[in-house]
Amino acid sequence: MEVHFNLLDDFNPFSIESIGYMWEQPMVMREDGYPYYHWLQTAEGLGEVTIANEKILLQPFEGILIAPFVPHYYEAISSKGWRTNFMTINGTFSPSIAEILGTSSYYRANDCPDFSYSEWTKRMLSHIKNENKSTVQQKLSIDVYTFLLNIRDHGLHRTFQTNDLYQQYISPSIQWIEANYGEKCDISDMARRLFISPQYLNKLFRRFVGVSVYQYVLAYRIKKAKEILVTNRDTKIKDITFLTGFNDTSHFVATFKKETGYTPKEFRSFY
Numbered sequence: 001m002e003v004h005f006n007l008l009d010d011f012n013p014f015s016i017e018s019i020g021y022m023w024e025q026p027m028v029m030r031e032d033g034y035p036y037y038h039w040l041q042t043a044e045g046l047g048e049v050t051i052a053n054e055k056i057l058l059q060p061f062e063g064i065l066i067a068p069f070v071p072h073y074y075e076a077i078s079s080k081g082w083r084t085n086f087m088t089i090n091g092t093f094s095p096s097i098a099e100i101l102g103t104s105s106y107y108r109a110n111d112c113p114d115f116s117y118s119e120w121t122k123r124m125l126s127h128i129k130n131e132n133k134s135t136v137q138q139k140l141s142i143d144v145y146t147f148l149l150n151i152r153d154h155g156l157h158r159t160f161q162t163n164d165l166y167q168q169y170i171s172p173s174i175q176w177i178e179a180n181y182g183e184k185c186d187i188s189d190m191a192r193r194l195f196i197s198p199q200y201l202n203k204l205f206r207r208f209v210g211v212s213v214y215q216y217v218l219a220y221r222i223k224k225a226k227e228i229l230v231t232n233r234d235t236k237i238k239d240i241t242f243l244t245g246f247n248d249t250s251h252f253v254a255t256f257k258k259e260t261g262y263t264p265k266e267f268r269s270f271y
Helices: 094-101 117-130 133-154 164-180 187-194 198-208 213-231 237-243 249-260 264-269
Strands: 002-004 015-024 028-030 037-045 047-051 054-058 062-066 072-076 082-090 106-110
Touching: 002 117, 015 037, 015 117, 015 133, 037 047, 037 054, 037 117, 047 062, 054 062, 082 094, 082 117, 094 133, 106 133, 117 133, 164 187, 164 198, 164 213, 187 198, 187 213, 198 213, 213 237, 213 249, 213 264, 237 249, 237 264, 249 264
Parallel strands: none
Antiparallel strands: 002 015, 015 082, 028 072, 037 062, 037 082, 047 054, 047 072, 062 106
């Protein structure tokens, strides 16, 4: 794990404010967003970013560049935690990033044969450590421009949400899960409503969401349990069990600890 903060340079077109590699990522909630462009990429584990009620799953090597002042929230949703590579960008030309990429609130990209964002991050850290500070800032500025051009040219511009299969099968499935997570969420019932097989629905979930239907339901139930634990502190653990669709309290506690690393009681004590 390696991180550098307070690197801001007020003179070059693009400047790295902070950068990190293999960071043990904690939960982050920014109601007013971040003042600079913010790149976040999964190195290990699984994370979920929420922007305007849209949930974006980040699997290994997948990343997202969030525009300034866009409210967002992100957290690990895998039991082994979440390691990320990150970078925040400013500079005298930073207002022009919207002209380079467009005016979206976020941009997605992942490592590909044409460009590896994770290797790029490692290389930038090497420059910061081993080169003279007075000369490295200009190199970093050029490299950040290269980074932005690769998001423009190789990023995932056509988001999954615009895909016909996503609209026809995944979107209604997610809406149904989020409305009925406290009940039995059976994949056979969901598939029957959509007139497709459970196997095909699972295949589509893995393609577009990155996890199976069961894993998505489980992650959503754990997420809602966290919300209840924090916002309704008088609600008993056994009541949260049934509110979030688990059959018995011991199973709920064991699953919650496996997915988060903490028991529900321990998690509640942090807030």
